[in-house]
Amino acid sequence: MADAPAKPTTLAEKVWNEHRVVEGQDGKPDLMYIDLHLLHEVTSPQAFEGLRLAGRRLRRPDLTIATEDHNTPTQDIFARIADETSRKQIETLRANAEEFGVRIHSLGDSEQGIVHVVGPQLGLTQPGTTVVCGDSHTSTHGAFGALAFGIGTSEVEHVMATQTLSLAPFKTMAITVNGHLKPGVTAKDIILAVIAKIGTGGGQGYVLEYRGSAIEELSMEGRMTICNMSIEAGARAGMVAPDETTFEYLRDRPHAPKGEEWDRAVEYWRSLKTDEGARFDNEVVLDADRLEPFVTWGTNPGQGVPLSEDVPDPADAGDENARANAEKALAYMDLEAGTPMKEIRVDTVFLGSCTNSRIEDLRAAAAIIEGRTMAENVRMMVVPGSARVRQQAEEEGLDKVFKDFGADWRFAGCSMCLGMNPDQLSPGERCASTSNRNFEGRQGKGGRTHLVSPLVAAATAVRGTLSSPSDLIES
Amino acid sequence: MEPITTHTGVAAPLRASNVDTDQIIPAVYLKRITKTGFDDALFSAWRKDPEFVLNQEPYRNASVLVAGPDFGTGSSREHAVWALKDYGFRVVISARFADIFRGNSGKQGLVAAQVDQQDVELLWKSIEENPGTQITVDLEAMSVSCGSLTVPMHLDEYTRWRLMEGLDDISLTLAHEESISEFEGGRPTFKPKTLPAQS
Structure with a gap:
């Protein structure tokens, strides 16, 4: 008897189905295999401690990799970390990696960097894999056709011990x-x-x-x-x-398949x-x-408008909750409804984070600022996503463009995206940021964040107010 | 994890939506390597405001937080759950939880009870008319009661079962050791490995 034609499935369902170890019965979740587990210093120490207390081993060190990013300094990286709690957290990751046999890229290493920049650039993030990390921006790796998502520390420990996760289908x-x-x-x-x-x-x-x-x-x-x-x-x-864009990016990366394995992999990837x-x-x-350049005006990433528009009026928000939320956001951001977004003056421009710190982002911003001068009373911080991105940028002379412009050229890390290390906004300081969250206090207590693209960040640094590259030509 | 079937405690109304995990616990508190000792970090920015709900007398010892929709959005930090628990919360009620926060709660025995927004409004009203009033959350009956008001709550069946039994996830999974090993044996050889390091 001929097989019934397979039910058409989505990409996500395909990857899901190929990682199901045990199918959940009676409303129970599926047990899913995890191909790659990324670790960093902030969400792993309690998980390692859990393994130790239960006398459990790390099941697959060969599918696990660690880097230091969230809490690391972006200047004087070879000096002893001044903050004792921060230093202890980094040292704990190093000790845990040693004890459990995990590959680690520490501060100063040529492969150190933001975990979501490091995985792809090493070629570890591949199509059709499942990738997890104790960080919500693990979704980044989905760009390769991987099913990739952030998990909490309990789940980090679960993956360490079993290389699986219990999950209800998305x-x-x-x-x-x-x-x-x-x-x-x-x-x-x-x-x-x-x-x-x-x-x-x-x-x-x-x-x-x-x-x-x-x-x-x-x-x-x-x-x-x-x-x-x-x-x-x-x-x-x-x-x-x-x-093809994906395959070309991966070809010849350190951990991409080689020779016949490459051909087999690509054949499989094409089916995804x-x-x-x-x-x-x-x-x-x-x-x-x-679409036009888009920027946020409020305190959650959904509160955004095209750059050419005005700060919206809370009265126009859908329901009572949304209205109250918008009013609260405007008060925090110190903005008035009706103000053109382009008239909003910033103090700081941050180019970095797992969202926009890759070589292409740095190139795009550098091309805008080259030969121009920074607006008065603005500071710009450029934080490459990884040591390798930093090195490549320096080989291309981008560091010189940024430095000539007056920007601060830093070492790799999460930096001001979340302000765990000393890279923070001061209360009331307003920032055009290429990062991903404009929550209250995210970049430093009392700091005000506008989420922008690298192009808008660069143009804003030139003009001092939220701007797009086309504003530079017009002026 | 301690089994939990019902919980009764003072409820605090947090009239805010999109309470992200950076508000629940700012990043500067994430440097610690322990799972406890985060009670001072909970809502640390908001707690500087004397008007903030948890600074009001009847709510200081609250163990049930009744919040607006989209609670726990943003960062995956489980520290948010640890901080809520350290402060004394056992239940958070909201019309909608961010996925990762809800998952983290379930692993740590914090009940993330989903209640329709119209019922959340009724609970807020009831609490504010009677500050210090207690709420009972019943996982058996899947209901939330406050005085004469009883509203339904939602919680996925698997999490509910694990909470009521106080089960440890890892032990449950390790019962499938054989299936995991078998699956590993069938993985394609071109799948990436972190070791040995290639350059």
């Missing part, structure tokens, strides 16, 4: 971005527009699959920026189907796409041609 949502991006409009603007459209809870329970011509035309860096902020729409994961006729649980469509 729902699927297609985010289709048709058309083509205009010059000056970037992946960051797409994702900020998506979040403003579906809200910070809109993606809850879903894996988002980004598709359509505008997504296909993006580089891997751009796809990573988009998948990175899936969590800001409430989704655990975002994915892009792998294609949503079938014709597969059903998504939800779908959102955007037109890239109509």
Whole structure:
């Protein structure tokens, strides 16, 4: 008897089905195998301690890798870390890596950097894999067609002990971005527009699959920026189907398959796409041609508008809750409804974070500022995503462009994205930031954050007010 | 994990939506390597405001937090759950929880009870008319009661079962050791490995 034709499935379902170790019965979750576990200093110490207390081993050191990023200094990296608690946290990761046999890239190592920059650049993040990390921006790795998501420390310990996770299947949502991006409009603007459209809870329970011509035309860096902020729409994961762009990025990376293994891998990777006729649980469509540079005005990433618009009036917000939320956000941000976004003056520009700190981001920003001068009373901090990105930028002379402009050229790390290390905003300080969260106090107590693309960050540093590159030409 | 079937305690109304984990516990407190000692860090920025709900007398010893929708968004930091527990909270009620926060709660025995927003409004009203009033959360009946008001709550069946039995996830999974080993034996050889390091 011939097999019944296979039911068309989405990309996310394909990857899910291939990692199911035990199918959950009677409403129980599936037991899912994890291909790659990324560790950093902040969310792992309590998990290692849990293993020790229970006398458990780390099941797969060969599928585990650690780097130091969240809490590390971005200057004087070879000096002893002054803050004792910070130093102890880093030393704890090093000791745990030693004890459990985990590969670690410490401060000063040529592969150190933000965990979500390091995995892809080593070629460890591959299509069709499951990737987890005790960090919500693990969704970044979905750019390769991996199912990648952030987990809490209890789950970190669970993966350490079993290389699996108990998970209820996610729902699927297609985010289709048709058309083509205009010059000056970037992946960051797409994702900020998506979040403003579906809200910070809109993606809850879903894996988002980004598709359509505008997504296909993006580089891997751009796809990573988009998948990175899936969590800001409430989704655990975002994915892009792998294609030639993906394969070209991976080819010859240190941990990419080699020789015949490469051919077998690519053949498999080509099968990783949503079938014709597969059903998504939800779908959102955007037109890239109509997108403009997008920036946030409030204190959650859904509170954003096109840069050419004004600070919105809370009275126009949907319900009472949204209105109260918007009023609270404007008070915190010290903004008045009706103010043109382009008249908002900033004190600081931060170029960095797992969202926008890759070589392409640095190149784009450098191209804008080259030969221009920084606005008065503005400081700019440039923090490459990894030691390797920093090195490459220096080989290309980008560091010189930033330094000549007056920007602060730092070592790799999460830095001011979350302000765990000394890189923080002061109370009331206003920042145009290429990072991912504009929550109250995120970048430092009392700090005010506007999320922007690297291009807007660079143009803003030149003009001193929120600006796009086209404003530089006009002026 | 201690089994939990019902909990009764003073409820605090937190009339805010999108309470992200950076508000629950700012990053500067994440440098510690322990799972406890975070009670001072909970809502640390908001607690500097004397008007903040947890600074009001009847709510200082609250163990049930009734919050607006989209509670626990943002960072995956489980420290948010540890801080809530250290402060004394056993239950958080909201119309919608961020996925990672909800998962972390379930692992740590903090009940993330999902209650429809219209019922959350009724609970807020009831608490504010009677500050210091107690709320009972019943996992058996899947209900939340406050005085004469009783509303339904939602919690996924698996988490509910684990909370009521006080089960440890890792032990449950290790019972599948054979299946895991078998799965590992069938993984394609081109899948990435971190060791030995390649350059």
